[in-house]
Amino acid sequence: MDSKVKQFIESGILESYFTGSATAEEEQEVFSMKQQYPEVQQEFKLLEQDMLKLADWMAVPPPPGLWNRIEADINEVTLRTPQQPQPYRDYSQNRQHSAPQQPGYIEVDAQNTHIRVHKVWRWVFAAVFILGKIFLATAIYFYLENRQAQEDIQELKQQLHQIQQVKPR
Incomplete structure (x- = not known):
C-alpha cells in the first residue's frame, strides 16, 4: 500500500466524511482519492458497513401498531370527499355590513384601540x-x-x- 494512501486512510478524513463534519475540500479529496485508489474505496466500503451496523444496533423500533395508525390516517385523508374551494369575497369595500361568520374565525374591529378583559x-x-x-x-x-x-x-x-x-x- 502506498504511503500516501495509508496516510490518507489513517488521517480520519473518511470518518469525518461519514459523520458529516468534513469540509467541502475534504469531501472533494475523499471523492478523488476513492476514484483513484482501490484501497481507499475498500476502506470506504468497510466504514460504510460499520456505520450501517452501528445504525442498526442503535435503532429504536417503532411502537407497535404505528404502521396501522399511519395507514388509517392516510386512508382517512384519501377517502374523504373532496371539497370545492369557496369563491373569494372582498369584504373590505363594505365595512357597514357584517361579514357572514364562519366557524373558527373571530371578527376583529380595527377601529377600537382598547383591549377588553374579563372582570x-x-x-x-x-x-x-x-x-x-x-x-x-x-x-x-x-x-x-x-x-x-x-x-x-x-x-x-x-x-x-x-x-x-x-x-x-
Whole structure:
C-alpha cells in the first residue's frame, strides 16, 4: 500500500466524511482519492458497513401498531370527499355590513384601540401589581439593611485592628 494512501486512510478524513463534519475540500479529496485508489474505496466500503451496523444496533423500533395508525390516517385523508374551494369575497369595500361568520374565525374591529378583559382578570392584574410593589419595597429595605450591616462590620474591623496595634506584645 502506498504511503500516501495509508496516510490518507489513517488521517480520519473518511470518518469525518461519514459523520458529516468534513469540509467541502475534504469531501472533494475523499471523492478523488476513492476514484483513484482501490484501497481507499475498500476502506470506504468497510466504514460504510460499520456505520450501517452501528445504525442498526442503535435503532429504536417503532411502537407497535404505528404502521396501522399511519395507514388509517392516510386512508382517512384519501377517502374523504373532496371539497370545492369557496369563491373569494372582498369584504373590505363594505365595512357597514357584517361579514357572514364562519366557524373558527373571530371578527376583529380595527377601529377600537382598547383591549377588553374579563372582570376577574382585572382583579388578578391589580393583585399582581400590588404584590410587585410590596416585593420591590421589601427588596429595597433588605438591600439598605445589608449595606448598613456591611458598614458596621467594616467599622468593627477597623476598631479591632486599632486595638490590636495598641495592645502591647
